[in-house]
Amino acid sequence: MIKRREFLINTGLALGALAIAPSFAFDSKKKAIGIQLWTLRDTLPKDVKGVLSQVAKAGFCEVETFGYSADKGFFGTSVRDFKMILDDNDLKATSNHFDFNSMIKDGSTNLVQNYIETANLLGSEYVTVPYIVSELRGTTGDAYKKLALQINKVGELCKAGGLKLAYHNHDFEFTKFGSTNGYEILLNETDKNLVDFELDLYWVVRSGNDPLQLFKKYPGRFKMWHVKDMDKVNPDWNAEIGTGTINFKSIFAEAKLSGMKRFFLEHESNYKPNPIESAATSFNYIKKNLI
Template identity: 40%
Template sequence: MTNRRNFLRTSVALAAATMISPTFAFAPEKKVIGLQLYTVRDKIKLDLKSTLEKVAKIGYNSAEAAGYNVAEGTFYGMTPKAFAEFLNGLGMPLTSSHTTFELDTAEKVIADAASTGAKYIIYPFLADKFRTNLDGWKATAEKFNKMGEIAKKNGIQFGYHNHAFEFEKMEDQIPYDLLLSQTDPSLVTFEMDLYWVTKGGYNPVDYFKKYPGRFQLWHVKDMTKTDDMFFAPVGSGRIDFSGIFAEKKTAGMKYFFVEQDSFKYLDAYESIEMSFKYLSQAKFL
């Protein structure tokens, strides 16, 4: 009888609270806004933990690493477990990791990334020697499929991050399209860098529609309206984020990360705070 009385009392109280404040029981879902840590690499060199604490204080609640050392098996000098625990303690879990590696080290690199609880391991940059001709691109697609198999075995998703050179035509073919068409969608996803696609002369939305579901991750990065097309805090430049985010389901986007490669007029902290405020207030998210 006592348990029944307590249950009824709790139910009535919850109902009353909901009538007074509808958000009490149905609080809006918190936006997940990630940061690619390459953005603050210079700050990290001075003080890793202080930098990550400041990033979390701004409001970022997801991180993508760019500091895994293949030879040492560490993230910014920390073991995978210690690094993951530190980020988790900040409320900014490691969602993804950028690491340039080859098949001879793939098993270890991918296993270390998976051990942090990250959902993605991303190949961030293709060296010149792999892209001198179309055969090099085809071999890269085959290599990515193999890496994707290893990642799948470890319970993590493999992906590739673009720059602008993937859009330079070679024998009337666009290498980016070659990678997309010759990789297995179940093994290889793509982290689209919105800035670099735009810099390469193409519209991200066109690629979402041409290859739906292939772009689980995005780098959200803006471009100045000036002729130099320099990097800019998100929302301050020329890229139409509202139009791009309107097609996030078509793209298959699950997570995104703010990134700014370099800075001209503002400190890194000022820039990433501007980007965060814009995205946190954006109605299209």
């Protein structure tokens, strides 16, 4: 994940006419509260076992991984040992952020097959594309169309491996190309039977867009969310959920329209005062107010 650009955004979501009941009434089973482990990036690599124990004690039951290496596993912990630690703490890695930049650059699928094997060993549902470097996503609409073709290829491999592929956004995907933008191109050019989208709500709002409008235009495409708030003073910073500027109650009220099946809390920048304590505060707000 990358350092964020300066770009002040008016975060009003034009939600006055929408019902904002914080409920998943469309689903008799409440959604699990997951955490993207990037939230704990300063502590997890130093103590995988201890930090995952803290995650479970905070109440989380699902995690989304990051930092996997084909050579070193998860921060020096093998995939099998990582899975054992998850199991010991009643945690499930339902999604994994893997680096696809080398595959998109050279077309080799060897690493993709390794990711699929890893995800299956973990008992995951999703393999997720977290971030595409600037040289590969290009600066034109055509470049995004080519990127979509590559993503479809990965989606086919994931489907053959019994998994689903998702694409996670930042704000740069919303760069305009005439009457459209990079994110719309990806939504339109990827096969909905092969590619789902993990909508990062903060980055949508940060880019000046409205998640609810995306839900209406592309219903059912956003099977996963990243839930992180925007600091009231400095929009470059995240805030504990419920203390920032994003109206999550209105967004969660439209979860069915979105297609959302699961979500992950994430603190990406300026989390304080303590990473796990801050995550626990956000967890408690979500549990009490949003699901």
